[in-house]
Amino acid sequence: MLDVREIARGIYRVALGEEQDLIQGGLLWPGVTLNLFVIQAEKPCIIQTGLRRAFARLRDRVREVVEPVKLRDIVVPHHEGDSSGALNEWEALAPQAEILCSELCAALNLRDFSDREPRVVKDGEVVDLGTHRLRFLMTPQVNQWDSLMLFEETTGTLFPNDLFRA
Numbered sequence: 001m002l003d004v005r006e007i008a009r010g011i012y013r014v015a016l017g018e019e020q021d022l023i024q025g026g027l028l029w030p031g032v033t034l035n036l037f038v039i040q041a042e043k044p045c046i047i048q049t050g051l052r053r054a055f056a057r058l059r060d061r062v063r064e065v066v067e068p069v070k071l072r073d074i075v076v077p078h079h080e081g082d083s084s085g086a087l088n089e090w091e092a093l094a095p096q097a098e099i100l101c102s103e104l105c106a107a108l109n110l111r112d113f114s115d116r117e118p119r120v121v122k123d124g125e126v127v128d129l130g131t132h133r134l135r136f137l138m139t140p141q142v143n144q145w146d147s148l149m150l151f152e153e154t155t156g157t158l159f160p161n162d163l164f165r166a
Contacts, residue, residue, distance in 0.1 A: 002061050008155035010132060012038040012065045016054055027051055027081065034082040037159060038065045039152070042130025043072035046090065047150060047159055048083045055086040059093065068093040073127065075134070076101040076118070077161045078144040079109035088115045100127065102138055104146035126153070 003015045016022075017033035028034065028051075036058055037047040044066040050058040062068060071094035076084045079101075091097065091114065099118040101110055110118040121127065123138040133153040139161065140147055150159040 002057055004061050004064055007037075008152070008157045010040040011152065011155060011157055012040065014038060014050075014058060014061050014065075016050060016058065019054065019057075022051065022054060025053065027053060036062070038062055039129060039132050039134075040066055041132045043128075044070050045073040045075065045129055045132075045134070046071060047075040048077065049074065049086040049090050051081050052085040052089065055089045058086065059089075069095070071097040073097055073129070073134075074099050075150065076105060076110060077149065077159070078102075078147040079105050079113065080144065084110070084113065087113065091115050100136075102136075102140070102146050102148045104140060105148075108146055121148070 001018045005013050007013045014036045015033045019028055022028035023030060036050045039045040059068060074090050074097050076099060099114055099116055100121050101118050103120045106118045106120050121136040125136045127134045135151040135153055137149045139149050147161050149161050
C-alpha cells in the first residue's frame with residue numbers, strides 16, 4: 001500500500017505499508033508504515049528517502065506532488081534504511097538538491113555513503129524553502145544518536161524523526 005495525503009498546506013506524507021515483497025524480504029513488518037514527506041514549495045524538499053528497494057514506487061508517488069528533478073533539499077533525519085536507504089537514487093534524479101543532516105550523521109555515515117557531500121545543519125538553523133521554513137532541532141538522544149527533528153514554521157508541523165508517528 002502506498003498512500004499520498006496532504007497533511008498540512010503544501011506538505012504531503014507518502015506512506016509505505018503492507019508491501020508484501022518488502023515484508024517477505026524482512027524490510028517491512030505487517031502493520032508498520034514507513035513515511036517519506038514531500039514539501040511542495042518554491043524550493044521543494046523531501047524528508048527521508050525511503051528504502052532503496054522501494055525507491056521506484058516511492059519516486060512514482062512523489063511525482064504526483066513534485067517532479068524529483070525540482071527538489072532543492074533532501075533531509076536525512078538519521079542514517080537508517082527508511083531515512084537514507086535511497087539517498088543516492090534521489091541524488092541522481094535531483095542534481096541541484098542539497099543533502100541536509102546533522103554533523104553526527106555526516107561524520108558517521110553520509111560523508112561515505114552519499115554520492116554527494118552533505119551539508120551539515122546546526123541546532124536551531126532555519127532553511128527557507130520560499131513558502132515554507134524548516135527549523136532543525138538536534139535530538140541525538142531520540143531514536144538514533146545522529147538524529148534530528150524538524151519544525152516547519154509556517155504550518156506548525158513537527159517532523160519528529162521515527163518517534164511518535166501515527
